[in-house]
Amino acid sequence: MREVAVVSFAQSRHVRRDTRNEVEILMPVVHEVVERSGIERPFDFTCSGSTDFLQGQPFAFVMALDAAGAWPPISESHVEMDGAWALYEAWVKIQTGQADHALVYSFGKSSPGDLPEVLSRQLDPYVLAPLWPDAVSLAALQARAWLEASGHSERELAEVAVRSRQSAKANPNALLSGDLEVAKLLAEPYLAAPLRRHDCPPICDGAAALVLAAGDVARRVSRRPVWIRGIDHRVEAHSLGARNLAESPSTRLAGERAGVGRGRVDVAELHAPFTHQEWILREALGLEAGVDVNPSGGALCANPMMAAGLIRIGEAARRIAEGTARRAVAHATSGPCLQQNLVCVLEGE
């Protein structure tokens, strides 16, 4: 395998409703990441992640090319997935030797629609989608399954929210941050039992971009390249009834293949939009109690759809580049109740 590093990362300031369009949100982010990368355009490869259903129109990714800059024509691809999988495709391209560096970006503007209902369009179109089960209700089923299987209580869920909001105070891009109290949170009404508002991610608009480079190029342009030591992704069955929702076997397998257990983990950025999912993911990845989980505040504090997974990789890389961590795990998820998961292991020199 070729050595591949994250050499720069940038993201927008995530907000509940951005009045700019997708191209306008994305353009400054792309400019920033390119400038920081120290690599001259054109990139050998460009790959993006987004979904038409947020914009409510086909070919949502097409206009975004205007933000990436595609003239003269570029070698480019797009996944209808979170940007973390766009990063995976770019990483594969570099592995083939057909590219030495790549620009990866993703964006999601959820504010124009009703996100929990929009996400119900991801479900089996014949037997499930016609019932319009919203994403929060499905997550609540999973939360109940986890609470019953683990013997934990809603207090442990609230503690995740409290810690995440506290961490987000140091993250200027987060939408939510501050000091919460467990007792007060538990007095709040349910949104979908056993989930309360603090257990759920905020709906927001945002974008992220990242530049990858292979060995020598990365060392030339970056003083502190952050190496991708392992990356893998797996999917599970779609039907919730066919899965044990209290566990995440696809995360476990992807984590094993990415080599999470081959060394001490300092930081983990887990794409857990719901509080109980952090617990499920920690267990699937075998993270010990001392691991600093979601120092950015995670998806509970800013969850721009289609970018939140890529942001986990960028945030984890940032800790290593800053020197506050030596080895980090980043995770991205897609689909109802953690159906699909990607795990990436990052290290400094």
Add this chain to the structure above:
Amino acid sequence: MASLCAVVGIGQTHHTARRDDVSIAGLVREAALRALEDAALDWRDIDAVVLGKAPDMFEGVMMPELYLADALGAVGKPLLRVHTAGSVGGSTAIVAASLIQAGIHERVLTVAFEKQSESNAMWALTVSTPLQATVVAGAGGYFSPLIRGYMRRSGAPEDTGIRVALKDRSNALKNPYAHLREPDISFERVASSPMLWDPIRFHETCPSSDGACAMVLSSERALSRGAHPPAWVHSTAMRSEPTQFAGQEKINPLAGRECAKELYRKAGISDPRRQIDVAEIYVPFSWFEPMWMENLGFAPEGDGWKMTYEGATALDGDMPVNCSGGVLSSNPIGASGMLRFAEAAMQVRGQAGEHQIDGARIALGHAYGGGSQFFSMWIVGSDRP
């Protein structure tokens, strides 16, 4: 140096206007099973799955790869979903090939589909964006002015498009999977069909199809012993350019020319018309055959129509194009690009049946999408590169 990749299994559905007898899952599984059978492999032999399709609004299912994970045998495996507009079927195959070329997997199943009967593509393609003019006319409304531009520039005879349509629909009669199989097709029948988007007539337009295509790609060391020899991937290329800007060349797009240039360079092709035996080109409207012949370097600019006119692109011509009947005869949009790539591979594997070009050794698969702005191409050959 990247690992070699070969196509070892190909499957497709019988393309038709409505497949009410199967779900979306049933449709993709049908193509996948045929590809596995052709490769003499089983689901357990597959390391990863790459799915492609055009806009999710064509079926109204958001990110349908999630729902299709089970049907595609992807549970517990990596599953990727590609979407690059009309070129997606080709891009999907290229992404799948890159997983082999990178040495990450030994065998990858790649599938592309569209079940157009689930919705109305004309509606789904009618984009309504704030501050932008809406073209309430589908793809034909977008592309017909480009064709008019080509006719004016090249001075091509008015009936060139009719000749392309007649050729492709005649070829489709030799392809058992083709959607439109019209035994009574004739020059007069095409010429007298209603004008939809001047100069595009009804019979010069692709149909709306339900259909899927699948391929099993393999590394050299994992080659299976199917009934047909492997088609080796000699080179792949992708290019994109923005939708529109002042002064942009829309009729002979630079992205297509540069994509072909890189493709040929990597495959060691200097004279495509002489070195390539057969080509499957994405021609959704008849006139795009001569336009792409020029864009792909088979003819000098302004001369592409002569290839059609002289019969060079016919089954018995020196540069056969769309022997399968092409997109003009079957158009499950997301799968249409992969069908071009698969048909090219079928030719060099000698499995194209009645529309086989004898002795085909090097074939081109081509797909494009968006506003003539996304291109994906591959060269496959019967010989190990």
